[in-house]
Amino acid sequence: MKTLSSAVEDYLKAIFEIQGEEGQGRVSTSALAERLGVARASVTGMLKKLSAMDPQLVRYERYHGAKLTPAGEKIALEVIRHHRLIECYLMEALGYSWDEVHLEADRLEHVISEEFEDRIADMLGHPDIDPHGHPIPDRDGTVRELEGIPLTQLRVGQQAYISRVSDHDPALLRYLDQLGLTLHVKIEVIERGPFDGPLHVRLISSDAVHALGRQVTDHIIVSERVSERRKRL
Amino acid sequence: MKTLSSAVEDYLKAIFEIQGEEGQGRVSTSALAERLGVARASVTGMLKKLSAMDPQLVRYERYHGAKLTPAGEKIALEVIRHHRLIECYLMEALGYSWDEVHLEADRLEHVISEEFEDRIADMLGHPDIDPHGHPIPDRDGTVRELEGIPLTQLRVGQQAYISRVSDHDPALLRYLDQLGLTLHVKIEVIERGPFDGPLHVRLISSDAVHALGRQVTDHIIVSERVSERRKRL
DNA sequence: CTCTAAAATTAGTCGTGCCTAAAATTACCG
DNA sequence: CGGTAATTTTAGGCACGACTAATTTTAGAG
Numbered sequence: 001m002k003t004l005s006s007a008v009e010d011y012l013k014a015i016f017e018i019q020g021e022e023g024q025g026r027v028s029t030s031a032l033a034e035r036l037g038v039a040r041a042s043v044t045g046m047l048k049k050l051s052a053m054d055p056q057l058v059r060y061e062r063y064h065g066a067k068l069t070p071a072g073e074k075i076a077l078e079v080i081r082h083h084r085l086i087e088c089y090l091m092e093a094l095g096y097s098w099d100e101v102h103l104e105a106d107r108l109e110h111v112i113s114e115e116f117e118d119r120i121a122d123m124l125g126h127p128d129i130d131p132h133g134h135p136i137p138d139r140d141g142t143v144r145e146l147e148g149i150p151l152t153q154l155r156v157g158q159q160a161y162i163s164r165v166s167d168h169d170p171a172l173l174r175y176l177d178q179l180g181l182t183l184h185v186k187i188e189v190i191e192r193g194p195f196d197g198p199l200h201v202r203l204i205s206s207d208a209v210h211a212l213g214r215q216v217t218d219h220i221i222v223s224e225r226v227s228e229r230r231k232r233l
Numbered sequence: 234m235k236t237l238s239s240a241v242e243d244y245l246k247a248i249f250e251i252q253g254e255e256g257q258g259r260v261s262t263s264a265l266a267e268r269l270g271v272a273r274a275s276v277t278g279m280l281k282k283l284s285a286m287d288p289q290l291v292r293y294e295r296y297h298g299a300k301l302t303p304a305g306e307k308i309a310l311e312v313i314r315h316h317r318l319i320e321c322y323l324m325e326a327l328g329y330s331w332d333e334v335h336l337e338a339d340r341l342e343h344v345i346s347e348e349f350e351d352r353i354a355d356m357l358g359h360p361d362i363d364p365h366g367h368p369i370p371d372r373d374g375t376v377r378e379l380e381g382i383p384l385t386q387l388r389v390g391q392q393a394y395i396s397r398v399s400d401h402d403p404a405l406l407r408y409l410d411q412l413g414l415t416l417h418v419k420i421e422v423i424e425r426g427p428f429d430g431p432l433h434v435r436l437i438s439s440d441a442v443h444a445l446g447r448q449v450t451d452h453i454i455v456s457e458r459v460s461e462r463r464k465r466l
Numbered sequence: 467c468t469c470t471a472a473a474a475t476t477a478g479t480c481g482t483g484c485c486t487a488a489a490a491t492t493a494c495c496g
Numbered sequence: 497c498g499g500t501a502a503t504t505t506t507a508g509g510c511a512c513g514a515c516t517a518a519t520t521t522t523a524g525a526g
Contacts, residue, residue: 005512005513007512007513007514028473028474029473029474029475030472030473030474038513038514038515039514039515039516040473040474040475041474041475041476041477041514041515041516041517042513042514042515043474044474044475044476045475045513045514046513046514048475049512049513062474062475062521063473063474063475063520063521063522064474064522065474090349093326094349094352094353094356095352096348096352100348103346104345104346104348104349107344107345107346108341108344108345110344111340111341111343111344112337112340112341113336113337113340115329115333115337116327116337119327119328119329120327123327238482238483240482240483240484261503261504262503262504262505263502263503263504271483271484271485272484272485272486273503273504273505274484274485274486274487274504274505274506274507275483275484275485276504277504277505277506278483278484278505279483279484281505282482282483295491295504295505296490296491296492296503296504296505297492297504
Protein backbone atom coordinates (compact mmCIF):
# COMPACT_ATOMS: atom_id res chain seq x y z
CA MET A 1 0.00 0.00 0.00
CA LYS A 2 1.82 3.04 -1.19
CA THR A 3 1.17 6.49 0.10
CA LEU A 4 -1.49 8.51 -1.65
CA SER A 5 -1.51 12.27 -1.96
CA SER A 6 -3.92 14.34 0.10
CA ALA A 7 -5.61 15.31 -3.14
CA VAL A 8 -6.39 11.72 -4.02
CA GLU A 9 -7.67 11.05 -0.51
CA ASP A 10 -9.88 14.11 -0.71
CA TYR A 11 -11.38 13.01 -4.00
CA LEU A 12 -12.15 9.52 -2.69
CA LYS A 13 -13.68 10.90 0.48
CA ALA A 14 -15.83 13.34 -1.49
CA ILE A 15 -17.03 10.65 -3.88
CA PHE A 16 -17.96 8.43 -0.97
CA GLU A 17 -19.85 11.19 0.80
CA ILE A 18 -21.77 12.22 -2.29
CA GLN A 19 -22.59 8.60 -3.07
CA GLY A 20 -24.00 8.30 0.43
CA GLU A 21 -26.08 11.46 0.18
CA GLU A 22 -27.60 11.01 -3.26
CA GLY A 23 -28.72 7.41 -3.46
CA GLN A 24 -26.20 4.91 -4.71
CA GLY A 25 -25.77 6.11 -8.29
CA ARG A 26 -22.70 7.45 -9.97
CA VAL A 27 -21.25 10.76 -8.85
CA SER A 28 -21.21 13.56 -11.40
CA THR A 29 -18.18 15.60 -12.31
CA SER A 30 -19.96 18.82 -11.34
CA ALA A 31 -21.02 17.58 -7.94
CA LEU A 32 -17.44 16.66 -7.17
CA ALA A 33 -16.10 19.92 -8.55
CA GLU A 34 -18.51 21.86 -6.39
CA ARG A 35 -17.74 19.95 -3.21
CA LEU A 36 -13.99 20.13 -3.69
CA GLY A 37 -13.93 23.73 -4.85
CA VAL A 38 -12.06 22.99 -8.07
CA ALA A 39 -12.89 23.41 -11.75
CA ARG A 40 -14.85 20.68 -13.52
CA ALA A 41 -11.99 20.03 -15.89
CA SER A 42 -9.70 19.27 -12.98
CA VAL A 43 -12.14 16.65 -11.77
CA THR A 44 -12.25 14.96 -15.16
CA GLY A 45 -8.49 14.70 -15.12
CA MET A 46 -8.34 13.26 -11.65
CA LEU A 47 -11.11 10.74 -12.31
CA LYS A 48 -9.21 9.44 -15.30
CA LYS A 49 -6.16 9.09 -13.14
CA LEU A 50 -7.98 7.34 -10.30
CA SER A 51 -9.57 4.85 -12.66
CA ALA A 52 -6.21 4.10 -14.24
CA MET A 53 -4.42 3.42 -10.96
CA ASP A 54 -3.42 0.01 -9.81
CA PRO A 55 -5.39 -0.99 -7.89
CA GLN A 56 -8.22 0.81 -9.61
CA LEU A 57 -9.86 3.23 -7.18
CA VAL A 58 -12.90 4.43 -9.12
CA ARG A 59 -14.92 3.14 -12.01
CA TYR A 60 -15.27 6.01 -14.40
CA GLU A 61 -17.26 6.26 -17.59
CA ARG A 62 -16.86 9.28 -19.81
CA TYR A 63 -19.81 11.66 -19.50
CA HIS A 64 -21.43 9.44 -16.89
CA GLY A 65 -19.66 10.10 -13.66
CA ALA A 66 -17.76 7.87 -11.28
CA LYS A 67 -18.27 5.33 -8.55
CA LEU A 68 -15.83 3.96 -6.02
CA THR A 69 -14.42 0.49 -6.47
CA PRO A 70 -14.08 -1.64 -3.30
CA ALA A 71 -10.41 -0.60 -3.15
CA GLY A 72 -11.35 3.06 -3.42
CA GLU A 73 -14.08 2.74 -0.86
CA LYS A 74 -11.70 1.12 1.59
CA ILE A 75 -9.37 4.07 1.36
CA ALA A 76 -12.22 6.56 1.63
CA LEU A 77 -13.39 4.83 4.78
CA GLU A 78 -9.93 4.94 6.28
CA VAL A 79 -9.73 8.66 5.70
CA ILE A 80 -13.21 9.19 7.10
CA ARG A 81 -12.33 7.09 10.13
CA HIS A 82 -9.29 9.28 10.68
CA HIS A 83 -11.35 12.40 10.30
CA ARG A 84 -14.07 11.41 12.71
CA LEU A 85 -11.77 9.97 15.34
CA ILE A 86 -9.74 13.16 15.23
CA GLU A 87 -12.90 15.21 15.67
CA CYS A 88 -13.79 13.17 18.75
CA TYR A 89 -10.30 13.49 20.07
CA LEU A 90 -10.13 17.24 19.64
CA MET A 91 -13.31 17.65 21.62
CA GLU A 92 -12.68 15.11 24.36
CA ALA A 93 -8.99 15.60 24.91
CA LEU A 94 -8.29 19.15 23.83
CA GLY A 95 -11.54 20.92 24.63
CA TYR A 96 -12.45 22.04 21.13
CA SER A 97 -16.10 22.89 20.49
CA TRP A 98 -18.08 21.04 17.84
CA ASP A 99 -17.84 23.89 15.36
CA GLU A 100 -14.04 24.03 15.52
CA VAL A 101 -13.12 20.42 14.92
CA HIS A 102 -13.93 19.97 11.26
CA LEU A 103 -11.29 22.24 9.74
CA GLU A 104 -8.52 20.94 11.95
CA ALA A 105 -9.50 17.34 11.22
CA ASP A 106 -9.52 17.99 7.49
CA ARG A 107 -5.81 18.72 7.64
CA LEU A 108 -4.79 16.15 10.22
CA GLU A 109 -6.64 13.24 8.61
CA HIS A 110 -4.04 12.96 5.85
CA VAL A 111 -0.93 12.82 8.00
CA ILE A 112 -1.59 10.76 11.11
CA SER A 113 -0.16 7.25 11.31
CA GLU A 114 -2.05 4.06 12.08
CA GLU A 115 -0.22 4.17 15.38
CA PHE A 116 -1.72 7.55 16.15
CA GLU A 117 -5.16 6.42 15.10
CA ASP A 118 -5.00 3.35 17.32
CA ARG A 119 -3.84 5.32 20.30
CA ILE A 120 -6.55 7.94 20.16
CA ALA A 121 -9.21 5.31 19.45
CA ASP A 122 -8.09 3.38 22.54
CA MET A 123 -7.99 6.51 24.62
CA LEU A 124 -11.51 7.47 23.56
CA GLY A 125 -12.92 4.02 24.18
CA HIS A 126 -13.57 3.33 20.49
CA PRO A 127 -16.47 5.68 19.91
CA ASP A 128 -19.21 4.80 17.39
CA ILE A 129 -20.06 8.31 16.30
CA ASP A 130 -18.27 11.61 15.93
CA PRO A 131 -19.29 14.86 17.64
CA HIS A 132 -21.84 15.58 14.92
CA GLY A 133 -23.40 12.15 15.06
CA HIS A 134 -21.76 10.64 12.00
CA PRO A 135 -20.78 6.99 12.34
CA ILE A 136 -17.10 6.11 12.65
CA PRO A 137 -16.03 3.24 10.40
CA ASP A 138 -14.28 0.27 11.98
CA ARG A 139 -10.63 -0.41 11.30
CA ASP A 140 -11.71 -2.99 8.74
CA GLY A 141 -13.94 -0.50 6.94
CA THR A 142 -17.36 -1.45 8.27
CA VAL A 143 -19.75 1.44 8.79
CA ARG A 144 -23.02 1.07 10.59
CA GLU A 145 -25.47 3.06 8.47
CA LEU A 146 -27.63 5.10 10.78
CA GLU A 147 -31.33 5.62 10.17
CA GLY A 148 -32.98 9.01 10.50
CA ILE A 149 -34.72 11.65 8.41
CA PRO A 150 -34.14 15.36 7.90
CA LEU A 151 -35.91 17.47 10.49
CA THR A 152 -37.56 19.20 7.55
CA GLN A 153 -39.64 16.10 6.94
CA LEU A 154 -40.97 15.73 10.46
CA ARG A 155 -44.72 16.33 10.79
CA VAL A 156 -46.33 18.68 13.27
CA GLY A 157 -46.77 16.94 16.58
CA GLN A 158 -44.03 14.39 15.97
CA GLN A 159 -41.26 13.98 18.50
CA ALA A 160 -37.73 12.82 17.75
CA TYR A 161 -34.11 12.94 18.86
CA ILE A 162 -31.44 14.94 17.09
CA SER A 163 -29.11 12.25 15.83
CA ARG A 164 -26.89 13.92 13.26
CA VAL A 165 -25.91 17.39 12.11
CA SER A 166 -23.98 18.44 9.03
CA ASP A 167 -20.50 19.48 10.10
CA HIS A 168 -19.49 21.65 7.17
CA ASP A 169 -20.76 25.01 8.40
CA PRO A 170 -19.24 26.17 11.69
CA ALA A 171 -21.66 29.09 11.91
CA LEU A 172 -24.65 26.75 11.77
CA LEU A 173 -23.12 24.60 14.49
CA ARG A 174 -22.53 27.59 16.75
CA TYR A 175 -26.10 28.73 16.16
CA LEU A 176 -27.53 25.35 17.07
CA ASP A 177 -25.36 25.16 20.13
CA GLN A 178 -26.71 28.49 21.34
CA LEU A 179 -30.27 27.28 20.94
CA GLY A 180 -29.54 24.11 22.84
CA LEU A 181 -30.08 22.00 19.75
CA THR A 182 -27.27 19.58 20.43
CA LEU A 183 -26.88 15.89 19.76
CA HIS A 184 -29.35 13.47 21.38
CA VAL A 185 -31.71 16.25 22.45
CA LYS A 186 -35.40 15.39 22.17
CA ILE A 187 -37.60 17.80 20.26
CA GLU A 188 -41.16 18.17 19.04
CA VAL A 189 -42.44 19.96 15.95
CA ILE A 190 -45.02 22.47 17.10
CA GLU A 191 -45.96 24.29 13.96
CA ARG A 192 -44.92 24.64 10.38
CA GLY A 193 -45.18 27.98 8.56
CA PRO A 194 -46.87 27.97 5.16
CA PHE A 195 -44.94 28.01 1.88
CA ASP A 196 -41.91 26.25 3.28
CA GLY A 197 -41.99 28.66 6.19
CA PRO A 198 -40.15 28.23 9.47
CA LEU A 199 -40.53 25.10 11.52
CA HIS A 200 -41.33 25.73 15.16
CA VAL A 201 -39.50 23.28 17.33
CA ARG A 202 -39.83 22.71 21.05
CA LEU A 203 -37.07 21.27 23.18
CA ILE A 204 -38.70 18.69 25.41
CA SER A 205 -36.29 19.23 28.28
CA SER A 206 -36.52 23.00 28.54
CA ASP A 207 -39.80 23.82 26.80
CA ALA A 208 -37.96 26.43 24.74
CA VAL A 209 -39.38 26.93 21.25
CA HIS A 210 -37.38 28.06 18.23
CA ALA A 211 -38.38 28.88 14.68
CA LEU A 212 -35.97 27.31 12.22
CA GLY A 213 -35.55 28.02 8.51
CA ARG A 214 -35.21 25.42 5.85
CA GLN A 215 -31.46 26.00 5.59
CA VAL A 216 -31.28 24.77 9.15
CA THR A 217 -33.81 21.96 9.24
CA ASP A 218 -32.42 20.34 6.10
CA HIS A 219 -29.11 19.84 7.86
CA ILE A 220 -30.43 18.23 11.00
CA ILE A 221 -31.18 14.52 10.95
CA VAL A 222 -33.56 13.21 13.55
CA SER A 223 -34.56 9.75 14.65
CA GLU A 224 -37.50 8.50 16.66
CA ARG A 225 -35.28 6.18 18.60
CA VAL A 226 -32.69 7.57 20.94
CA SER A 227 -29.22 7.21 19.52
CA GLU A 228 -27.46 4.03 20.35
CA ARG A 229 -24.61 3.96 22.82
CA ARG A 230 -21.90 6.47 22.02
CA LYS A 231 -18.99 4.33 22.95
CA ARG A 232 -18.25 0.67 22.63
CA LEU A 233 -16.84 -1.15 25.62
CA MET B 234 1.13 35.77 6.48
CA LYS B 235 0.29 33.36 3.72
CA THR B 236 0.59 29.64 3.99
CA LEU B 237 3.89 28.09 3.01
CA SER B 238 4.34 24.64 1.56
CA SER B 239 5.74 21.83 3.68
CA ALA B 240 8.76 21.80 1.42
CA VAL B 241 9.56 25.42 2.17
CA GLU B 242 9.11 24.84 5.88
CA ASP B 243 11.40 21.83 5.71
CA TYR B 244 14.11 23.81 3.97
CA LEU B 245 13.95 26.62 6.51
CA LYS B 246 14.02 24.18 9.41
CA ALA B 247 16.99 22.34 7.92
CA ILE B 248 18.92 25.55 7.29
CA PHE B 249 18.30 26.64 10.86
CA GLU B 250 19.42 23.32 12.30
CA ILE B 251 22.58 23.18 10.22
CA GLN B 252 23.39 26.81 11.11
CA GLY B 253 23.08 25.84 14.74
CA GLU B 254 25.28 22.77 14.44
CA GLU B 255 28.12 24.17 12.38
CA GLY B 256 28.96 27.52 13.84
CA GLN B 257 27.10 30.50 12.48
CA GLY B 258 28.39 30.54 8.90
CA ARG B 259 26.46 30.06 5.70
CA VAL B 260 24.90 26.71 4.96
CA SER B 261 26.21 24.88 1.89
CA THR B 262 24.06 23.47 -0.86
CA SER B 263 25.45 19.98 -0.28
CA ALA B 264 24.81 19.98 3.44
CA LEU B 265 21.20 20.89 2.79
CA ALA B 266 20.83 18.35 0.01
CA GLU B 267 22.17 15.64 2.25
CA ARG B 268 19.96 16.49 5.20
CA LEU B 269 16.84 16.78 3.08
CA GLY B 270 17.58 13.77 0.92
CA VAL B 271 17.27 15.64 -2.37
CA ALA B 272 19.66 16.37 -5.23
CA ARG B 273 22.02 19.32 -4.94
CA ALA B 274 20.47 20.94 -8.00
CA SER B 275 17.07 20.90 -6.32
CA VAL B 276 18.51 22.81 -3.40
CA THR B 277 19.97 25.48 -5.64
CA GLY B 278 16.56 25.98 -7.19
CA MET B 279 14.80 26.25 -3.87
CA LEU B 280 17.37 28.63 -2.40
CA LYS B 281 16.88 30.95 -5.34
CA LYS B 282 13.18 30.82 -4.76
CA LEU B 283 13.44 31.44 -1.02
CA SER B 284 15.69 34.42 -1.49
CA ALA B 285 13.34 35.90 -4.07
CA MET B 286 10.24 35.62 -1.88
CA ASP B 287 8.58 38.57 -0.27
CA PRO B 288 9.43 38.74 2.55
CA GLN B 289 12.86 37.36 1.77
CA LEU B 290 13.42 34.18 3.76
CA VAL B 291 17.08 33.42 3.07
CA ARG B 292 20.07 35.41 1.96
CA TYR B 293 21.67 33.44 -0.82
CA GLU B 294 24.89 34.05 -2.70
CA ARG B 295 25.72 31.95 -5.72
CA TYR B 296 28.37 29.32 -4.89
CA HIS B 297 28.51 30.49 -1.29
CA GLY B 298 25.54 28.97 0.43
CA ALA B 299 22.64 30.48 2.29
CA LYS B 300 21.70 31.98 5.62
CA LEU B 301 18.30 32.66 7.11
CA THR B 302 16.98 36.19 7.23
CA PRO B 303 15.13 37.21 10.40
CA ALA B 304 11.86 36.46 8.60
CA GLY B 305 13.09 33.01 7.60
CA GLU B 306 14.38 32.30 11.07
CA LYS B 307 11.05 33.24 12.58
CA ILE B 308 9.28 30.69 10.42
CA ALA B 309 11.89 28.03 11.11
CA LEU B 310 11.42 28.57 14.82
CA GLU B 311 7.67 28.27 14.52
CA VAL B 312 8.02 24.96 12.75
CA ILE B 313 10.55 23.74 15.30
CA ARG B 314 8.27 24.83 18.12
CA HIS B 315 5.47 22.84 16.54
CA HIS B 316 7.71 19.82 16.13
CA ARG B 317 9.00 19.80 19.68
CA LEU B 318 5.67 20.50 21.33
CA ILE B 319 4.14 17.69 19.33
CA GLU B 320 6.91 15.37 20.45
CA CYS B 321 6.20 16.25 24.06
CA TYR B 322 2.52 15.80 23.54
CA LEU B 323 2.84 12.40 21.90
CA MET B 324 4.84 11.14 24.85
CA GLU B 325 2.87 12.73 27.66
CA ALA B 326 -0.64 12.36 26.35
CA LEU B 327 -0.52 9.40 24.01
CA GLY B 328 2.17 7.23 25.55
CA TYR B 329 4.61 7.23 22.66
CA SER B 330 8.21 6.32 23.44
CA TRP B 331 11.02 8.75 22.69
CA ASP B 332 12.10 6.88 19.59
CA GLU B 333 8.65 6.99 17.99
CA VAL B 334 7.83 10.66 18.26
CA HIS B 335 10.13 12.17 15.68
CA LEU B 336 8.61 10.73 12.51
CA GLU B 337 5.07 11.47 13.56
CA ALA B 338 5.99 15.01 14.54
CA ASP B 339 7.72 15.59 11.20
CA ARG B 340 4.38 15.14 9.46
CA LEU B 341 2.15 16.85 11.99
CA GLU B 342 4.31 19.94 12.38
CA HIS B 343 3.16 21.29 9.01
CA VAL B 344 -0.57 21.00 9.49
CA ILE B 345 -1.51 21.91 13.05
CA SER B 346 -3.16 25.25 13.70
CA GLU B 347 -2.04 27.87 16.20
CA GLU B 348 -5.13 26.87 18.12
CA PHE B 349 -3.88 23.29 18.36
CA GLU B 350 -0.42 24.44 19.34
CA ASP B 351 -1.76 26.65 22.11
CA ARG B 352 -3.96 23.94 23.49
CA ILE B 353 -1.27 21.31 23.72
CA ALA B 354 1.22 23.81 25.13
CA ASP B 355 -1.29 24.73 27.84
CA MET B 356 -2.07 21.13 28.56
CA LEU B 357 1.62 20.28 28.91
CA GLY B 358 2.36 23.25 31.16
CA HIS B 359 4.51 25.01 28.55
CA PRO B 360 7.55 22.75 28.61
CA ASP B 361 11.03 24.15 27.99
CA ILE B 362 12.52 21.11 26.33
CA ASP B 363 11.33 18.26 24.17
CA PRO B 364 11.73 14.56 25.03
CA HIS B 365 15.27 14.53 23.64
CA GLY B 366 16.36 17.62 25.55
CA HIS B 367 16.12 20.15 22.73
CA PRO B 368 14.83 23.56 23.75
CA ILE B 369 11.34 24.58 22.65
CA PRO B 370 11.17 28.10 21.19
CA ASP B 371 8.69 30.54 22.70
CA ARG B 372 5.68 31.69 20.73
CA ASP B 373 7.58 34.84 19.88
CA GLY B 374 10.56 32.89 18.58
CA THR B 375 12.94 33.09 21.49
CA VAL B 376 15.08 30.01 22.08
CA ARG B 377 17.18 29.54 25.12
CA GLU B 378 20.47 28.14 23.81
CA LEU B 379 21.54 25.31 26.06
CA GLU B 380 25.13 24.70 27.01
CA GLY B 381 26.71 21.27 26.94
CA ILE B 382 29.37 19.29 25.12
CA PRO B 383 29.34 15.98 23.25
CA LEU B 384 29.91 13.03 25.54
CA THR B 385 32.83 12.19 23.27
CA GLN B 386 34.74 15.16 24.65
CA LEU B 387 34.32 14.30 28.30
CA ARG B 388 37.57 13.33 30.06
CA VAL B 389 38.09 10.20 32.10
CA GLY B 390 36.86 10.75 35.64
CA GLN B 391 34.52 13.59 34.70
CA GLN B 392 30.89 13.39 35.73
CA ALA B 393 27.99 14.99 33.90
CA TYR B 394 24.28 14.84 33.19
CA ILE B 395 22.81 13.71 29.89
CA SER B 396 21.11 16.83 28.66
CA ARG B 397 20.36 16.24 25.00
CA VAL B 398 20.26 13.39 22.49
CA SER B 399 19.99 13.54 18.74
CA ASP B 400 16.48 12.51 17.76
CA HIS B 401 17.04 11.45 14.16
CA ASP B 402 17.86 7.79 14.68
CA PRO B 403 15.12 5.77 16.39
CA ALA B 404 17.40 2.73 16.72
CA LEU B 405 19.96 4.76 18.65
CA LEU B 406 17.24 6.06 20.95
CA ARG B 407 15.93 2.56 21.63
CA TYR B 408 19.45 1.39 22.36
CA LEU B 409 20.09 4.17 24.83
CA ASP B 410 16.77 3.56 26.50
CA GLN B 411 17.68 -0.08 27.07
CA LEU B 412 20.95 0.90 28.68
CA GLY B 413 19.23 3.38 30.97
CA LEU B 414 20.94 6.30 29.28
CA THR B 415 17.96 8.60 29.37
CA LEU B 416 17.62 12.33 29.81
CA HIS B 417 18.94 13.90 33.03
CA VAL B 418 20.77 10.75 34.08
CA LYS B 419 24.13 11.37 35.76
CA ILE B 420 27.12 9.50 34.38
CA GLU B 421 30.86 9.26 34.82
CA VAL B 422 33.48 8.45 32.22
CA ILE B 423 35.48 5.49 33.55
CA GLU B 424 37.85 4.71 30.73
CA ARG B 425 38.54 5.59 27.16
CA GLY B 426 39.84 2.99 24.72
CA PRO B 427 42.87 3.94 22.62
CA PHE B 428 42.57 5.10 18.99
CA ASP B 429 39.13 6.55 19.36
CA GLY B 430 38.06 3.35 21.07
CA PRO B 431 34.94 2.87 23.14
CA LEU B 432 34.14 5.14 26.02
CA HIS B 433 33.29 3.32 29.25
CA VAL B 434 30.52 5.11 31.01
CA ARG B 435 29.14 4.45 34.47
CA LEU B 436 25.60 5.35 35.48
CA ILE B 437 25.88 6.96 38.89
CA SER B 438 22.50 5.73 40.06
CA SER B 439 22.86 2.07 39.17
CA ASP B 440 26.62 1.59 38.92
CA ALA B 441 26.06 -0.08 35.54
CA VAL B 442 28.95 0.42 33.10
CA HIS B 443 28.57 0.47 29.33
CA ALA B 444 31.10 0.74 26.51
CA LEU B 445 29.92 3.19 23.90
CA GLY B 446 31.26 3.73 20.38
CA ARG B 447 31.93 7.07 18.83
CA GLN B 448 28.74 6.89 16.75
CA VAL B 449 26.91 6.95 20.04
CA THR B 450 28.92 9.36 22.14
CA ASP B 451 28.95 11.98 19.40
CA HIS B 452 25.19 12.18 19.58
CA ILE B 453 24.86 12.59 23.30
CA ILE B 454 25.28 16.06 24.77
CA VAL B 455 26.16 16.29 28.42
CA SER B 456 26.33 19.11 30.88
CA GLU B 457 28.00 19.44 34.26
CA ARG B 458 24.97 21.21 35.65
CA VAL B 459 21.74 19.35 36.02
CA SER B 460 19.23 20.40 33.39
CA GLU B 461 17.07 23.31 34.28
CA ARG B 462 13.44 22.88 35.17
CA ARG B 463 11.53 20.92 32.57
CA LYS B 464 8.35 22.88 32.70
CA ARG B 465 7.56 26.50 33.21
CA LEU B 466 4.82 27.43 35.65
C1' DC C 467 -36.95 13.78 -34.08
C1' DT C 468 -34.60 17.91 -33.88
C1' DC C 469 -32.77 21.66 -31.51
C1' DT C 470 -30.68 23.71 -27.63
C1' DA C 471 -28.95 24.32 -23.00
C1' DA C 472 -26.38 22.09 -19.60
C1' DA C 473 -22.75 19.06 -18.50
C1' DA C 474 -18.47 17.11 -19.46
C1' DT C 475 -14.25 16.52 -21.93
C1' DT C 476 -10.18 17.96 -24.53
C1' DA C 477 -6.41 21.00 -25.41
C1' DG C 478 -3.14 23.85 -23.87
C1' DT C 479 -0.79 26.31 -19.61
C1' DC C 480 1.07 27.15 -15.28
C1' DG C 481 3.51 26.70 -10.71
C1' DT C 482 5.82 23.56 -7.64
C1' DG C 483 9.38 20.62 -6.54
C1' DC C 484 11.90 17.12 -7.90
C1' DC C 485 15.36 14.73 -11.27
C1' DT C 486 19.86 13.96 -14.43
C1' DA C 487 23.56 15.54 -17.26
C1' DA C 488 26.55 19.07 -18.61
C1' DA C 489 28.95 23.31 -17.66
C1' DA C 490 30.81 26.66 -14.50
C1' DT C 491 33.18 28.09 -10.36
C1' DT C 492 35.81 27.50 -6.34
C1' DA C 493 39.38 25.83 -3.51
C1' DC C 494 43.25 23.46 -2.71
C1' DC C 495 47.82 21.27 -3.68
C1' DG C 496 52.17 21.16 -5.41
C1' DC D 497 50.60 30.33 -10.07
C1' DG D 498 48.56 26.65 -12.60
C1' DG D 499 45.90 22.47 -12.65
C1' DT D 500 42.62 19.44 -10.90
C1' DA D 501 39.06 17.75 -7.89
C1' DA D 502 35.12 18.95 -5.49
C1' DT D 503 31.24 21.84 -5.26
C1' DT D 504 27.66 24.30 -7.33
C1' DT D 505 24.85 26.03 -10.90
C1' DT D 506 22.52 25.80 -15.40
C1' DA D 507 19.72 23.51 -18.76
C1' DG D 508 16.20 20.62 -19.86
C1' DG D 509 12.54 17.40 -18.31
C1' DC D 510 8.95 15.11 -15.63
C1' DA D 511 4.82 14.25 -12.54
C1' DC D 512 1.26 16.40 -10.22
C1' DG D 513 -2.77 19.02 -9.72
C1' DA D 514 -4.73 22.99 -10.66
C1' DC D 515 -6.59 26.61 -14.34
C1' DT D 516 -9.20 28.69 -18.81
C1' DA D 517 -11.07 28.35 -23.35
C1' DA D 518 -12.89 25.68 -26.87
C1' DT D 519 -15.30 21.56 -28.24
C1' DT D 520 -18.12 17.47 -27.70
C1' DT D 521 -21.80 14.86 -25.73
C1' DT D 522 -25.97 14.28 -23.33
C1' DA D 523 -30.55 15.11 -22.02
C1' DG D 524 -34.74 17.46 -22.27
C1' DA D 525 -38.41 20.35 -24.51
C1' DG D 526 -41.27 21.04 -28.14
